[in-house]
Amino acid sequence: xxxxxxxxxxxxxxxxxxxxxxxxxxxxxxxxxxxxxxxxxxxxxxxxxxxxxxxxxxxxxxxxxxxxxxxxxxxxxxxxxxxxxxxxxxxxxxxxxxxxxxxxxxxxxxxxxxxxxxxxxxxxxxxxxxxxxxxxxxxxxxxxxxxxxxxxxxxxxxxxxxxxxxxxxxxxxxxxxxxxxxxxxxxxxxxxxxxxxxxxxxxxxxxxxxxxxxxxxxxxxxxxxxxxxxxxxxxxxxxxxxxxxxxxxxxxxxxxxxxxxxxxxxxxxxxxxxxxxxxxxxxxxxxxxxx
Amino acid sequence: xxxxxxxxxxxxxxxxxxxxxxxxxxxxxxxxxxxxxxxxxxxxxxxxxxxxxxxxxxxxxxxxxxxxxxxxxxxxxxxxxxxxxxxxxxxxxxxxxxxxxxxxxxxxxxxxxxxxxxxxxxxxxxxxxxxxxxxxxxxxxxxxxxxxxxxxxxxxxxxxxxxxxxxxxxxxxxxxxxxxxxxxxxxxxxxxxxxxxxxxxxxxxxxxxxxxxxxxxxxxxxxxxxxxxxxxxxxxxxxxxxxxxxxxxxxxxxxxxxxxxxxxxxxxxxxxxxxxxxxxxxxxxxxxxxxxxxxxxxxxxxxxxxxxxxxxxxxxxxxxxxxxxxxxxxxxxxxxxxxxxxxxxxxxxxxxxxxxxxxxxxxxxxxxxxxxxxxxxxxxxxxxxxxxxxxx
Numbered sequence: 001x002x003x004x005x006x007x008x009x010x011x012x013x014x015x016x017x018x019x020x021x022x023x024x025x026x027x028x029x030x031x032x033x034x035x036x037x038x039x040x041x042x043x044x045x046x047x048x049x050x051x052x053x054x055x056x057x058x059x060x061x062x063x064x065x066x067x068x069x070x071x072x073x074x075x076x077x078x079x080x081x082x083x084x085x086x087x088x089x090x091x092x093x094x095x096x097x098x099x100x101x102x103x104x105x106x107x108x109x110x111x112x113x114x115x116x117x118x119x120x121x122x123x124x125x126x127x128x129x130x131x132x133x134x135x136x137x138x139x140x141x142x143x144x145x146x147x148x149x150x151x152x153x154x155x156x157x158x159x160x161x162x163x164x165x166x167x168x169x170x171x172x173x174x175x176x177x178x179x180x181x182x183x184x185x186x187x188x189x190x191x192x193x194x195x196x197x198x199x200x201x202x203x204x205x206x207x208x209x210x211x212x213x214x215x216x217x218x219x220x221x222x223x224x225x226x227x228x229x230x231x232x233x234x235x236x237x238x239x240x241x242x243x244x245x246x247x248x249x250x251x252x253x254x255x256x257x258x259x260x261x262x263x264x265x266x267x268x269x270x271x272x273x274x275x276x277x278x279x280x281x282x283x284x285x286x287x288x289x290x291x
Numbered sequence: 292x293x294x295x296x297x298x299x300x301x302x303x304x305x306x307x308x309x310x311x312x313x314x315x316x317x318x319x320x321x322x323x324x325x326x327x328x329x330x331x332x333x334x335x336x337x338x339x340x341x342x343x344x345x346x347x348x349x350x351x352x353x354x355x356x357x358x359x360x361x362x363x364x365x366x367x368x369x370x371x372x373x374x375x376x377x378x379x380x381x382x383x384x385x386x387x388x389x390x391x392x393x394x395x396x397x398x399x400x401x402x403x404x405x406x407x408x409x410x411x412x413x414x415x416x417x418x419x420x421x422x423x424x425x426x427x428x429x430x431x432x433x434x435x436x437x438x439x440x441x442x443x444x445x446x447x448x449x450x451x452x453x454x455x456x457x458x459x460x461x462x463x464x465x466x467x468x469x470x471x472x473x474x475x476x477x478x479x480x481x482x483x484x485x486x487x488x489x490x491x492x493x494x495x496x497x498x499x500x501x502x503x504x505x506x507x508x509x510x511x512x513x514x515x516x517x518x519x520x521x522x523x524x525x526x527x528x529x530x531x532x533x534x535x536x537x538x539x540x541x542x543x544x545x546x547x548x549x550x551x552x553x554x555x556x557x558x559x560x561x562x563x564x565x566x567x568x569x570x571x572x573x574x575x576x577x578x579x580x581x582x583x584x585x586x587x588x589x590x591x592x593x594x595x596x597x598x599x600x601x602x603x604x605x606x607x608x609x610x611x612x613x614x615x616x617x618x619x620x621x622x623x624x625x626x627x628x629x630x631x632x633x634x635x636x637x638x639x640x641x642x643x644x645x646x647x648x649x650x651x652x653x654x655x656x657x658x659x660x661x662x663x664x665x666x667x668x669x670x671x672x673x674x675x676x677x678x679x680x681x682x683x
Contacts, residue, residue, distance in 0.1 A: 003522050010514035115336050117535050119567050128548055135548045210511035210539050212567050216334075220509040255515035260504045261477055263515075 002133045007256040008249075013140050013209065015248025016147035019241040020202035021225035022232065023154060024076075024195035026240035029229070030171040031191045032088070034095050038079060038103035040222015042196045045106055046072045046203025047213045048114070054121040061123040061208075065146075068204045069197040076196020077189045085185070103218075110215035120211035143205045150201055151241055154194070158237060167191055171235070231271055233284020242282055247271070322369035323359065323629070325350070325619065326389030328400035328410060333377030334508065335533050337563045338402050338608050342424060344601050345609035346370055346399060349616035352596075359623040366629070368620075371395055375406040382406025386413040386421070397422070397634055399615050402608055403533075404428035404481035411444040418443060420635040422619060424611035425580075427451045427557060428484045432658035443635055445658040447615040447648070448580050448607075449682075451481070454556060455488030457578050457664045457680045462527055462554055463496045465666075465678070466576070470501050471554075472525035474516055474540060476532055477505035485531035485556045501525050513540050514547060521549040529554045534561040538568035545571055552576070560607040565672055572669045579665045580607040581648040582676040593647045607648070614646035 021043055028036040050068040053059055059067070083102050087095045127138045158164035166187045169177045178184050206221070207213050224247060232243025250267040258266060280286050327346045330339035350368045353359065358367040371393045375382035382401045389395045390413065397420040401407045407426030412435070414421035423431055423446045432444045462468050471493055475486035490500045502523040504516040517540070520528060530540050530553055537559060544553075555577035565572055583594050583604050593613060597605040605613075622638035644651050644660075651660035666677040 003518070006518050007515060010512075010518060013514070014512050111332065115332070116563065117567065119538075119569070126546060128546065137546045139546065206511070211542065212511075212535060212539050214334075214535065216509075217511070221511075251512075252515040255504070256519055260506065260516050260519070263505075264507060 003256075005134055007252055009134065009136065009140060011249040011252035012144050012245075013248075014252060015245035016144050016151075017202055017206055017209070017221075017244075018225050018228045018248050019244025020147050020150060020198050020205070021221065022228040022240035022244045023151070023237060024199040025226050025229040026232070026234055026237060027167075027191050027195040030235040030237075031167060031174075031188055032084075032095075033235075034084070034092060035099065035226070035234075036079075036084075036192075036195075037096065037099040037222075037226075038106060039195070039199055040218035040225070041103040041106040042072050042076055042079075042218075043199040043203045043206070043222060043225075044110065044213075044215060044218030045075060046200025047120070047207040047217065048110055048118075048203075048215075049200070050123075050204040050207055051118055051120050051213060054123055064123060065201060065204050068200045072200025072203070073193040073197040076199070077193040079196075080189055080192040085188075103222075107215050107218070114215060117212050117214040120207035120213050122211070123208055139208055143209055146201070146205060150198060154198065155237060157194075163187070163190060227268075227271065231274060231281055233281030236281070236283045236285075239281055239283035246282075320364060320366050322367040323361070323623070324369050324371050324393060324395045325616075326386075326393060326395035326398040326400075327370050327372045328375050328382060328385045328389065328398060328406070329372065330377040330401065330403055330406070331372075331374040333375070333381075334535055335377050335403060335561075337534065337561045337606075338425070339374070339377070341561070341606050341609040342400060342402055342612045343372060345597070345605065345612035346372075346616060348597060348600055349613050353616065353620050359620055361623050361626050361629045362633075364629070366623075375401045375403075375410070377403050377406060379405050379409050383409040383413055386410035390414065390417045390419050395419070396629070396631060397619060399424065399612065399619065402426060402612075403479075404431060404484070405479050407431045408480055411441060415441045415443045418635075419631050420619075420622075420638055421445070422447060422615045422638075424448065424615045425557070425608050426481065427454055428480045430480065430484070440657050440659075445618075445638060445653075447611045447618060447646075447651075447660065448557075449662050449664060450659050451484045451488050451556075453682060454485060454578055454664060455492045457666070458485075458489050458529070458554060458556065459492030459496050459498070461576065461578070461666055461680070462493060462529075463498055466527060466552065466554070468527040468552070469498045470524065470526045471498055471529055472502035472504070472520040472523055472527070473500060473529045474502075474504045474506070474513065474520065474532075475530070476508055476510075476536065478507045479533075481558060482531040482533070482556075485558070486529070489529055489531070489556075510536075511539055513543050517544050517547050517549055520544075521547055525551060527552050527554055531556040531558055533558050534564040534567065537564055538571065541568050541571040541575070557607060560667075560674075562604065562606060562674070565669060565674070569672075573672075575669045576677065577667055577669075578680075579667045579674075581610050582665050582667065582674070583610075584676055585649075585665075589645065590647050610647040614644075614648050614651075617646055618644060 024039045046068045049071045050064045053067050054064045129136045170187050228243035228247045229240045232239030254266045255263045329342040354367045373385035402425035404426040407423045421444050429450050473486050475482045502520045553575040559577040625637040626633040651662040661682050664680045667674045668677050
């Protein structure tokens with residue numbers, strides 16, 4: 001029982017990171033029905049920005065997190081402005097391939113400056129607590145806490161604020177909304193910025209959790225977060241969060257109770273079965289094709 | 292008129308220049324091209340950098356000493372470097388390119404077994420001598436279908452059949468541990484082979500492996516496996532993994548309250564490991580190919596000149612690459628003709644050689660040298676020598 005709870009804690013940490021990154025994919029898909037494959041690399045840039053500001057400016061955790069989020073927000077919005085906006089009316093495939101290309105550019109620029117894996121500075125003192133037989137570390141609590149706070153914040157923003165209303169409107173019908181006076185371009189930019197900032201925050205938390213970072217760190221994690229978003233129902237925010245926790249939970253629990261060699265095989269087979277049963281993801285709704 | 296004269300004069304002088312240049316080239320003996328496949332980009336760039344550094348140093352030294360004498364004719368050596376990105380497919384295409392396009396006489400590298408195995412297969416099929424400095428997986432020098440030694444593939448290091456016994460004996464006899472856990476990358480050849488061979492030898496020495504866990508390349512979260520390992524109650528954790536994974540594994544183990552000694556293999560040997568792992572690596576043991584502090588003339592000279600050239604201590608990849616080039620030099624000097632077969636035959640005839648990494652003996656018909664291993668300990672932020680383990 002203790003063992004299961006201990007593994008559940010591990011799953012919670014991994015799942016909250018996947019969930020945070022998955023939000024970036026799902027938000028962009030929500031407003032543009034486009035998959036931003038550069039998002040995994042935006043996440044990597046977030047980790048590197050945090051690593052460098054902490055190392056060279058010696059800042060503590062909170063300013064580092066805010067700077068990394070601001071930097072990735074700017075990066076996300078600029079990617080949209082420079083690379084995706086000119087292609088908004090082009091076939092979907094063009095922007096998806098452009099996104100893959102943008103990701104490669106980010107990866108290789110970082111690789112060129114930092115060819116070696118870097119140590120992420122210890123921003124937080126790590127202390128372990130024994131709690132009812134469980135071993136909990138302060139880093140674990142903090143990662144789960146910050147990720148949860150960011151997710152709740154986003155949920156409130158989208159459901160309660162005027163900008164959130166505008167985002168939902170754009171995602172509802174991008175052709176009609178400008179007629180109501182909604183500045184579509186600005187809403188899309190803001191969506192990209194928020195999604196990227198969450199990815200950047202995930203990068204910082206990831207660096208704290210797994211303090212060896214390298215330019216290709218975003219590839220595998222990015223794919224897994226994308227899968228989380230699809231499983232939860234791409235375009236749906238709560239779905240992305242749910243999907244992240246499901247994938248994290250599956251990965252940890254399969255490794256915990258079956259031989260760990262089966263981890264990816266079992267985890268992804270289960271996800272495939274889920275998609276066969278619910279092709280639009282857990283919380284996704286089928287979108288009727290307009291003719 | 293004036294202009295035409297000028298053009299004529301220019302053309303004439305250019306032709307003369309070109310002519311002399313061409314003549315100059317014709318008279319000099321062409322350099323011998325040696326291919327080098329290194330992990331310059333990808334997951335383990337420090338391995339590729341060490342390999343390339345040592346190769347460049349070895350070639351510069353050999354050329355300074357007057358090059359090699361093949362069948363009475365003196366030649367310089369020239370390196371053609373290609374990147375394997377520490378990936379199997381890129382290592383194979385690098386080998387293909389060096390052999391067919393660059394037409395190198397012999398190939399040195401790749402180092403990581405996952406790239407060395409396919410590259411060795413290509414060299415074997417193309418009948419080109421390939422020497423891998425660092426690939427320890429038995430499959431590198433063995434033919435996949437017949438399980439017989441490959442004809443064209445050699446290595447400068449011991450293989451994992453030996454390394455497995457060294458580590459198992461060390462764990463039982465020196466560390467006095469009888470319950471071990473293993474965590475390894477199931478998608479990488481060297482770590483996978485080492486994990487399996489260690490398990491076999493450790494159990495043969497009277498130990499039990501209480502947990503045998505895996506992950507795949509690129510994973511950064513090992514908490515599920517480590518929690519499982521902790522629950523199994525080992526006295527020792529064996530982590531055969533490259534320097535990018537090991538620091539995270541050590542740190543996560545400590546965060547989960549798993550405080551038992553770590554044991555590693557030669558995959559640890561890059562100084563980057565200490566830089567990335569910091570205090571978490573203190574007190575861990577691993578097997579290695581040589582110790583930079585060994586007190587003998589060949590090693591000493593190599594370490595001093597490498598440090599002078601690159602400002603850092605050479606790791607085992609550097610030392611083995613250097614030995615591979617010195618072995619190749621010996622083969623070239625003994626070759627009866629300047630072709631791939633003659634060089635391979637001369638290499639196969641080398642039986643004893645003492646290099647930076649110690650004494651090696653090649654048995655006839657085998658590409659694997661018999662040589663000693665070194666056990667190292669990480670203490671005070673440094674690799675320190677513990678003991679030498681000789682083959683039986």
